[in-house]
Amino acid sequence: MALRGALGTDLDLLVAASADGGATWSAPAAAYPEAASDVGADQMPFVASDGAATWLLAWTSSDSLGGTIGTDPDPLVALAVDAPVCGDGVLHPLEACDDGNVAPGDGCRTDCTVERCGDAVLDPQEACDDGNADAGDGCRDDCSAELCGDGVLDPQEACDDGNLEPGDGCRDDCSAELCGDAVLDPQEACDDGNADAGDGCRGDCSAELCGDGVLDPSEACDDGNAAPGDGCDAACAIEAPSPPGGGHGSLLDAFDAAVADGSLVGTGRGSSASKRLRVLRRILEAAERWLDDDRTALGCGSLWVARLALDGAPNPPDLATGPAAPLLAGRIDEAMEAGCRRPHPPRPHPRGDGHDPHDRDHPHEHHGPHGDCRH
Structure with a gap:
């Protein structure tokens, strides 16, 4: 076995000959995907760890190393890199981000993965995260919640006037207050579900009342009062x-x-x-x-x-x-x-x-x- 550098430093190079004088090395289980670019495309990369460092292992034939590390036909070359520490401000190969702290909610999580809206992970600055960027499902593409009364018109809302007060044209469920929808809103005297006249409720949802001075289809007369003796009685029939x-x-x-x-x-x-x-x-x-x-x-x-x-x-x-x-x-x-x-x-x-x-x-x-x- 040969060693270049000191174990525990940022970069260690370890060269070892196989114990059987050329037999194939037993491969550790996990592969390091970037090793081909780090140590050469003609080598087979592996990843192992002893807790202190991550070992990037590559075995190769003596032809690729040109005999510079001995006469063993199948030597093992190991490149040791110190295990990354999330939050130290140093971006290691296995880290997506490192902002020098382990506080969440600043774009970089405590495991040095990036906080993204739409990844189905609820970060502190997100009101929701449903794993997509689609609108109209209760969670917007900026991970703010779609709420009735917030003044933002979402796809599932007919209106949103920034409040939950009834009687202003927009209900507290963000459906529009419409005459003829069979829902009695505060500004309506009646709502019978249609816009037909002559059924007791006018097309503007005002009540058809005898004595209001409006001649409705059901009335023979309407003189604006309910007094008898003036030609039109209290039932709006001609006297x-x-x-x-x-x-x-x-x-x-x-x-x-x-x-x-x-x-x-x-x-x-x-x-x-x-x-x-x-x-x-x-x-x-x-x-x-x-x-x-x-x-x-x-x-x-x-x-x-x-x-x-x-x-x-x-x-x-x-x-x-x-x-x-x-x-x-x-x-x-x-x-x-x-x-x-x-x-x-x-x-x-x-x-x-x-x-x-x-x-x-x-x-x-x-x-x-x-x-x-x-x-």
Whole structure:
């Protein structure tokens, strides 16, 4: 056996002859993959270790060494390298990194392997490491966790607004708050899973309510209130007019309600408009009073005058106008239809006193403007 250098130093060269004078050496189990470039491609490399150093073993024939190490035909040449110490700041062949410490989380692990995202090893600076760089599986390609509410839109998220507060368009599971998805969000009054109207929930997820001033398919009318007597009842059905006499004050109530909500205004401007509204109200008051007193002729006549004041014709000019005018006019028509007989133009009265001296067959009838109305 021959030795060049001292054991325990950085590099030791050991040369030994085989004990049998040329028999093949028993090969240690582990191979050193870089030995071919270190000691020559025509040699067979092995790795062994005694704890103090790593022995890079290579056996060869005497021809390759040219007899420089003796006459043994199959000598053993061993190159001894001190065992690497991870954390000493010296990069040894068997180390991927050595940053001079054994602290994890700085890119070089305590075994001098590199800390990499995607290697399925969870390092201190990683929130996750699932062994791949694919997005959308809960772990991003920088090994940060894909979390709802972090302001980063991940593939599996429909939205991410940076918080977990509901009612702002993005739910706390990062699904979008949409009207018609059958999920009741804070800003929705209803959500029935569709955008159809007429089923109690509108296409904007507001509730279809009688009295909100919006005419829904299920409503015959909606005047913005639930008050009766204004032509539209609390169920948003059109109210039938009350018959003349006794209960005809509903026409006056309808007039007052329409004026109050602005749907009926006097024609003209300023004080003129107000005066015309007062005149029309007095006509309706007179009709109510006369009909309640069974003075049907006078009551029907007053109704006809009120009707002419709302017919939209230029002559005589209307006293009031607005969205409620046609509805009020229609109610007056129905009231006259129910309580005033023989609706035809009034007969001429030559004497101008409301009596026809030739109408001797009906001495107790008075001919009002809308036709014949009986006491």
